[in-house]
Amino acid sequence: MKEETIQATSWLQRFIRWRDIHLSNKQFILILSFFIGLLSAVAAYVLHWLIREIQLLLTAGFDYTTFNWLYLIYPVIGIYITSLFVKYIVRDDISHGITRILYAISTKKSRLASHHCWSSVIASAITIGFGGSVGAEAPIVLTGSAIGSNLGKKFHLDSHTLMLLVGCGASAAIAAIFNAPIAGLVFTLEVLMIDLTMASLLPILIASVTAVCFSYIFTGGNFLFDFKLDSTWTIHRVPAYILLGVFGGLISLYFIRMMSFCEGIFSRLRNHAYLKLLLGGVILSTLIFLFPSLYGEGYGSINILLNGSTEEEWNAILNNSLFYGNEKFLLLYISLVLLTKVFATSATNGAGGCGGTFAPSLFIGAYSGFLFARIWNIEQIGVYIPEKNFAMLGMSAVMAGVMHAPLTGIFLIAELTDGYQLLIPLMIVSICAYLTIIIFEPHSIYGMRLAREGKLLTHHTDNSTLALMKLESVIDRHFLSVDPDMPLGSLIHAMSRSKSNILPVVDAAGNLLGEINMAKIRHVIFRTELYNHFKVSQLMTQPPAVLGLHDPMDEVMKHFDDTDAAQLPVLDEDNHLAGYVSRTHLYKQYRQLIADFSSE
Numbered sequence: 001m002k003e004e005t006i007q008a009t010s011w012l013q014r015f016i017r018w019r020d021i022h023l024s025n026k027q028f029i030l031i032l033s034f035f036i037g038l039l040s041a042v043a044a045y046v047l048h049w050l051i052r053e054i055q056l057l058l059t060a061g062f063d064y065t066t067f068n069w070l071y072l073i074y075p076v077i078g079i080y081i082t083s084l085f086v087k088y089i090v091r092d093d094i095s096h097g098i099t100r101i102l103y104a105i106s107t108k109k110s111r112l113a114s115h116h117c118w119s120s121v122i123a124s125a126i127t128i129g130f131g132g133s134v135g136a137e138a139p140i141v142l143t144g145s146a147i148g149s150n151l152g153k154k155f156h157l158d159s160h161t162l163m164l165l166v167g168c169g170a171s172a173a174i175a176a177i178f179n180a181p182i183a184g185l186v187f188t189l190e191v192l193m194i195d196l197t198m199a200s201l202l203p204i205l206i207a208s209v210t211a212v213c214f215s216y217i218f219t220g221g222n223f224l225f226d227f228k229l230d231s232t233w234t235i236h237r238v239p240a241y242i243l244l245g246v247f248g249g250l251i252s253l254y255f256i257r258m259m260s261f262c263e264g265i266f267s268r269l270r271n272h273a274y275l276k277l278l279l280g281g282v283i284l285s286t287l288i289f290l291f292p293s294l295y296g297e298g299y300g301s302i303n304i305l306l307n308g309s310t311e312e313e314w315n316a317i318l319n320n321s322l323f324y325g326n327e328k329f330l331l332l333y334i335s336l337v338l339l340t341k342v343f344a345t346s347a348t349n350g351a352g353g354c355g356g357t358f359a360p361s362l363f364i365g366a367y368s369g370f371l372f373a374r375i376w377n378i379e380q381i382g383v384y385i386p387e388k389n390f391a392m393l394g395m396s397a398v399m400a401g402v403m404h405a406p407l408t409g410i411f412l413i414a415e416l417t418d419g420y421q422l423l424i425p426l427m428i429v430s431i432c433a434y435l436t437i438i439i440f441e442p443h444s445i446y447g448m449r450l451a452r453e454g455k456l457l458t459h460h461t462d463n464s465t466l467a468l469m470k471l472e473s474v475i476d477r478h479f480l481s482v483d484p485d486m487p488l489g490s491l492i493h494a495m496s497r498s499k500s501n502i503l504p505v506v507d508a509a510g511n512l513l514g515e516i517n518m519a520k521i522r523h524v525i526f527r528t529e530l531y532n533h534f535k536v537s538q539l540m541t542q543p544p545a546v547l548g549l550h551d552p553m554d555e556v557m558k559h560f561d562d563t564d565a566a567q568l569p570v571l572d573e574d575n576h577l578a579g580y581v582s583r584t585h586l587y588k589q590y591r592q593l594i595a596d597f598s599s600e
Helices: 002-022 025-059 074-090 097-107 119-129 137-154 159-178 181-190 198-219 235-267 273-290 299-307 311-318 327-350 358-379 387-403 406-417 420-440 448-452 461-468 488-497 518-525 553-563 583-598
Strands: 502-506 512-517 567-571 577-582
Touching: 025 119, 025 137, 025 159, 025 198, 074 119, 074 273, 097 137, 097 159, 119 137, 137 159, 137 358, 159 181, 159 198, 159 406, 181 198, 181 406, 235 273, 235 327, 235 358, 235 387, 235 420, 273 327, 299 311, 299 358, 299 387, 311 327, 327 358, 358 387, 387 406, 387 420, 406 420, 488 502, 502 577, 512 518, 512 567, 553 567, 553 583, 577 583
Parallel strands: none
Antiparallel strands: 502 512, 567 577
């Protein structure tokens, strides 16, 4: 085994040398983007095949005219198996797939662990196949990004190129799942915040188109949702489109806030795995038993809303539930499913399952649009609006709100449903939803956690550069400290050995007491008669500001701007002096990162 590893390494090194001679970096990236698209398409196909086979095995014999007790058992079993898989095989946290990508881009130089190339596929297949009310999209996006990151690492590419390959993988994953290459490209731009230049546009497009082509080969080119346009849009429905966008934005706010609330509850139980499983399992199983539409991704019920045109067809949503045969409760059922989906999703992930919020956003959006249109038509508020069309528009509105990505909402739904004839309404509802949500939430559901820590990359070059910078990388730990009881004569001798104009004053425990600034004691350092009359404690001053080892870089920059200091001390978690940061060194690294961002 060891000999095979050595041979593989030797082969890789020979290939890298050959590539350096015969291929430019841009050409090699284009080749890698093709393989990233291919591998992402394979991963997407395998995941959906696994989910479909598990669900078919478990639910094929269910009687749709009545409830099924097994809904109380399957989700708990799936989450438990997933948690065992993660704990004993993966041994790493694989939740919050897209947030994990953003974290890797901003704090780990776009490096994702190699197990992400397969672990999320298996874990999410088990979770969703057994009924977990989450989506497979975030795990696949993480898988595609990990494929790009690890291919780049194999060939020793720099972090700037790794970021591009991560974007290629994410774009290819979205394109493969939904047969939507434009949406994949836009998703990378809006959600992952990877700025597109001419150098990065082509690789991402190649990855997306390659993924779609192979997805067509694997699946036959069927759309995930079979939507048939009921009627074309008219100018008279614009008020309804605007109101639906605002409604979708408010539903997005409810989704984000409630998800955060539920995650907070489960995070307090992080050290009690079985208690989390019990709480999450009870909530999820109960909700799925009452509302079977919550089982898995829920794409089946979305298709009912998108394809239905009669009461009988829409009432199929009530199948397998306690509401079956009670058509008068259809709106009540849809409203309850709409409100409880967020709890089912939170319980799935909180209890130990693996999945994302991408599919739940589409699910809630379809239900929101249908509910809005049905109430509008019942109350005869204005002109008639087709429920199926508004179910599709609702998907775009909620996705735009939850992800803070209006373009993704527009193009994904248009490509996903072949609904380009409703492009203008899609634009209206997505923009209105986005403008509504940003009043309350400045960041998407994926970025809000990192934004709180100052680690979120954005299209603001200054903010993105600061997010990429690490305080530890600019700390000078080779400092000469002095004792507070040291006489002035000994201090002068220490100054002659120091390369800095500032000497920290620390006690025996390493705590910073103050500092000696040579410029401030110039009036005494040449008076030898005072060398035994003054001690360091009498000459030291307090630093203009003190930095923490984990302070975000925007705060560090602000301290330098406010104090105009040349150097500032950094304290570790125990308030011991860790070193000094030089303003010159800090701005040198900042300028280098700005140059890297701007390079083609």
